[in-house]
Amino acid sequence: MESHNSCINTKAVIDYVEERNPLLVDPLLKGLSQQLDGVTNSKEFLCDPNNWVSSDILILLYERVSDSTQWPKGASAIFSGFYFSLSAVTLIP
16 A cells, blocks of 8 residues: 555544544444554544555545535545644744
8 A cells, every 4th residue: 555645634634523423433433444454443444643554545535525424525524623723832932
């Protein structure tokens, strides 16, 4: 698996879903262990910013969020909130 994306991005997706509807986290991650080369705990792996994943996995997560939640903004909503949180943290003296 080619790994081009830090799991800080997948963590943002998981956190976004978990904050809005924790019951949707398991379906979001269902079946990913095969694509993660047999990782047994997908959530733990995908929430560790030291891990890296392929673009295919990140795209799949975005698609699943859009498909399963009916949240129309999908990835843009996830990352606008993520960057807002990140910028708020860096602005605090």
